[in-house]
Amino acid sequence: MNHEFAWDELELLWNANNFGAVHDWLGERWNHLIQSRPGGHEDPDAQFLQGLAxxxxxxxxxxxxxxxGAALLSxxxxxxxxxxxxxxxxVALDPILETLNTLRPQLDGxxxxxxxxxxxxVFNKxxxxxxN
Structure with a gap:
């Protein structure tokens, strides 16, 4: 089922530091999921995509x-x-969480x-x- 998300596309955008495009990519897929799946916002895939966004x-x-905004979204x-x-x-979460946990305290004040x-x-790839 990973093919439906085309992580390779997201990887290229993410690793190029193109986070505006990453957000748009995720938003399109999230919007489709919440409209097409019975769980809507509660669907685990939708929640995951929203967290990445x-x-x-x-x-x-x-x-x-x-x-x-960075602090709030972090x-x-x-x-x-x-x-x-x-x-x-x-998708490995530790690299993303490590970047968030490094950034977040630096935003205070x-x-x-x-x-x-x-x-x-500097962000983790x-x-x-x-x-399968």
Whole structure:
């Protein structure tokens, strides 16, 4: 069932630090899932994609002078993604959570429009393995 998510596409966007496009990619699939599956927002795949989208938007915001948004979305991602550790649908969560846990405390006390506290912005690469 991993083929429906085309993680290789997401990996290219994520690892290129194109988190705005990552968020859009995830949002399209999340929207489809909540409309097409009986569980809607409660569907585990939808929750997982939403958690990844929260992380991607936090990474995007911190690099684009929106530190309040980055903190809020980091908190949201950290509330959702640990439920799927160590991996979900072949996607490794530890690298994503490690980046979030490194970034989040650095956002405390920053002016909303401050520069990203991580210069340069260093993030763990997206990791997945194909499963049957």
């Amino acid at each position: 929260f992380a991607a938007l936090a990474f995007h915001f911190t690099q684009n002078h929106n530190q309040d 908190d949201d991602a950290l509330a959702v993604l640990p439920k799927f550790v160590p991996a979900y649908r072949g 920053l002016d909303c429009e401050a520069d990203c506290p991580m210069q340069p912005f 997206f990791e997945y393995r194909m499963t």
